[in-house]
Amino acid sequence: MSVLIFLETTDNQIKKSSLEALVYGRTIAGRSGGSVTALVVGNPTNLSEAASHGAATVMQISDSRFSQNDAQAFAEALSEAATQKSASLIVMAKSVFSDSIIPKLSAIWKAGAATNVVSLPESDANFSVKRSIFTGKAFELMKLTSERKIVSIKKNAVEVSLSPAAGEVVAYQPSVSSKAFALRTVSTEKASGEILLSDAEIVVSGGRGLKGPENWGLVTDLAKVLGAATGCSKPVSDLHWRPHHEHVGQTGIKVSPNLYIAIGISGAIQHVAGISSSKVIVAINKDPEAPIFKAATYGIVGDAFDVVPKLTQALRNSL
Amino acid sequence: MNILVCITSVPDTTSKISFSDNDTKFVSAGITYIIGPYDDYALARAVELKEAKGSGNITVFHVGEADSEPVIRKALAIGADDAVRVNSVAKDGYFVADQIAAYAKTKSFDLILMGKESIDFNSGIVHGLVGELLGIPSVSPVMKLDINGNEATMEKEIEGGKETLQASLPLVLGCQEPIAEWKIPSMRGIMSARTKPLQVIEPTSFSSGLEFEKYELPAPRTNCKMISDSQVEELVTLLKSEAKVI
Numbered sequence: 001m002s003v004l005i006f007l008e009t010t011d012n013q014i015k016k017s018s019l020e021a022l023v024y025g026r027t028i029a030g031r032s033g034g035s036v037t038a039l040v041v042g043n044p045t046n047l048s049e050a051a052s053h054g055a056a057t058v059m060q061i062s063d064s065r066f067s068q069n070d071a072q073a074f075a076e077a078l079s080e081a082a083t084q085k086s087a088s089l090i091v092m093a094k095s096v097f098s099d100s101i102i103p104k105l106s107a108i109w110k111a112g113a114a115t116n117v118v119s120l121p122e123s124d125a126n127f128s129v130k131r132s133i134f135t136g137k138a139f140e141l142m143k144l145t146s147e148r149k150i151v152s153i154k155k156n157a158v159e160v161s162l163s164p165a166a167g168e169v170v171a172y173q174p175s176v177s178s179k180a181f182a183l184r185t186v187s188t189e190k191a192s193g194e195i196l197l198s199d200a201e202i203v204v205s206g207g208r209g210l211k212g213p214e215n216w217g218l219v220t221d222l223a224k225v226l227g228a229a230t231g232c233s234k235p236v237s238d239l240h241w242r243p244h245h246e247h248v249g250q251t252g253i254k255v256s257p258n259l260y261i262a263i264g265i266s267g268a269i270q271h272v273a274g275i276s277s278s279k280v281i282v283a284i285n286k287d288p289e290a291p292i293f294k295a296a297t298y299g300i301v302g303d304a305f306d307v308v309p310k311l312t313q314a315l316r317n318s319l
Numbered sequence: 320m321n322i323l324v325c326i327t328s329v330p331d332t333t334s335k336i337s338f339s340d341n342d343t344k345f346v347s348a349g350i351t352y353i354i355g356p357y358d359d360y361a362l363a364r365a366v367e368l369k370e371a372k373g374s375g376n377i378t379v380f381h382v383g384e385a386d387s388e389p390v391i392r393k394a395l396a397i398g399a400d401d402a403v404r405v406n407s408v409a410k411d412g413y414f415v416a417d418q419i420a421a422y423a424k425t426k427s428f429d430l431i432l433m434g435k436e437s438i439d440f441n442s443g444i445v446h447g448l449v450g451e452l453l454g455i456p457s458v459s460p461v462m463k464l465d466i467n468g469n470e471a472t473m474e475k476e477i478e479g480g481k482e483t484l485q486a487s488l489p490l491v492l493g494c495q496e497p498i499a500e501w502k503i504p505s506m507r508g509i510m511s512a513r514t515k516p517l518q519v520i521e522p523t524s525f526s527s528g529l530e531f532e533k534y535e536l537p538a539p540r541t542n543c544k545m546i547s548d549s550q551v552e553e554l555v556t557l558l559k560s561e562a563k564v565i
Binding site for chain 2: 010069071072095096097099100102103104106107108111112113114115116128130132133134135136137138139140141142143144145146149179182183184185186187188189190191194196198199202226244245250251258259268269270273276279280281282283293294295296297298299300301302303306307310311314315318319
């Protein structure tokens with residue numbers, strides 16, 4: 001089947017999770033010799049990665065209105081592009097933005113959608129995929145039976161690999177309805193240069209064990225050495241030690257980095273749910289009975305105020 | 320102002336998840352059901368908006384069988400005025416969206432609020448589908464909501480930040496913290512909830528293109544390797560050469 005992949009950008013770069021989506025789409029198209037088309041807005045500095053990861057065609061939108069995150073406009077553009085390319089599958093990385101595009105696209109393009117997908121389908125005919133449910137506590141296998149299908153891929157569910165293709169860039173001007181760009185954007189606040197928590201390869205999080213916001217330097221120093229994003233547990237954001245958008249867990253941000261370091265976090269089931277798809281979890285806690293050690297790959301029982309500075313120094317010496 | 324708040328009934332966030340019947344059934348024995356945490360934020364904001372305005376009506380909408388009525392009563396105790404329950408298991412997001420849209424078409428709501436996603440199946444598609452089915456704009460995830468006359472000002476989460484948007488009512492919104500603080504029902508609220516109207520309606524037909532097959536639990540993590548707090552260098556070595564993540 002032919003596949004359209006939406007490449008999301010951040011700081012004018014195609015996101016790594018979007019390359020994962022591209023590899024996923026390319027793999028499915030490859031099974032039946034279908035075409036692989038990627039859709040991108042603007043001119044990201046790493047645009048050539050679309051070709052090197054398997055896109056035969058890259059549809060490029062230059063319309064400046066698309067610099068807004070207007071889900072309606074993107075849904076209409078993707079629907080039109082997929083129809084033009086006779087694609088029967090649209091793939092994108094799971095993100096705050098794709099979450100808002102998918103239901104609209106599903107209605108407009110008349111396709112069944114599965115979000116949070118972590119596995120390839122059985123086959124084109126038996127499009128049975130595994131998705132993460134109960135916020136990381138379980139999976140469900142479900143089959144998409146509609147002719148047109150949409151999937152969003154959970155971060156880190158796909159191994160990125162190169163597979164050079166033509167990657168011919170073609171300008172694309174979607175025709176959008178009056179419903180697109182109908183919401184008036186008053187202002188946009190975006191931290192630039194910061195590593196996004198949901199997209200980070202390494203996350204360092206702190207919990208109540210750090211005793212107060214004045215001690216957060218321990219977390220940020222370690223994060224800086226590792227090039228990591230910083231997160232926190234729910235009690236910490238409830239106490240306003242850290243902003244809400246750093247809250248990792250069942251009702252906060254779900255992360256799936258390669259490395260998650262939990263400092264002074266006891267490991268309540270809600271927190272563990274939000275980190276369960278991390279590849280490696282390191283727990284540092286002074287309580288040897290803390291449940292976080294049951295979820296962790298590596299653990300250190302000790303005082304964070306003693307262990308973390310030593311760890312930061314050891315990493316600084318070796319990286 | 321008429322507000323429809325759609326709520327899910329989901330296992331409490333501390334629940335251990337397990338399955339039976341060859342991993343095809345969720346084991347609900349011993350599970351405490353709550354209003355979906357994100358839906359609860361939406362409900363709390365609806366109550367605040369109504370209080371600020373001093374007029375209006377809040378209808379709670381739920382798709383589920385009779386055993387979810389305690390969760391609906393709780394929403395009424397928190398401050399909703401009446402409730403509608405569609406008498407059916409919530410088969411999937413498409414089914415729920417169809418039920419909401421079919422009901423909303425017969426009324427006139429200024430706002431349709433719900434959580435950005437349910438915490439059981441995490442599909443996160445219902446608000447967007449309802450907007451499309453009704454032909455009105457939908458926005459998610461909304462972290463702040465103010466209404467002035469017929470105009471809504473919203474703060475929406477975007478990756479790494481937030482965006483402030485304005486739009487005219489009616490709107491469908493998927494909500495998340497910190498749009499409002501969760502509300503605890505008062506004794507008076509609990510008493511009055513018992514007599515507030517709860518209408519039970521039958522579902523409309525639908526088609527979704529999804530077929531559930533089975534559940535699966537994640538593989539348990541292998542035993543945690545413990546490292547002495549005096550040998551943090553060993554952890555660095557393991558992360559580099561064994562786990563290969565740095």
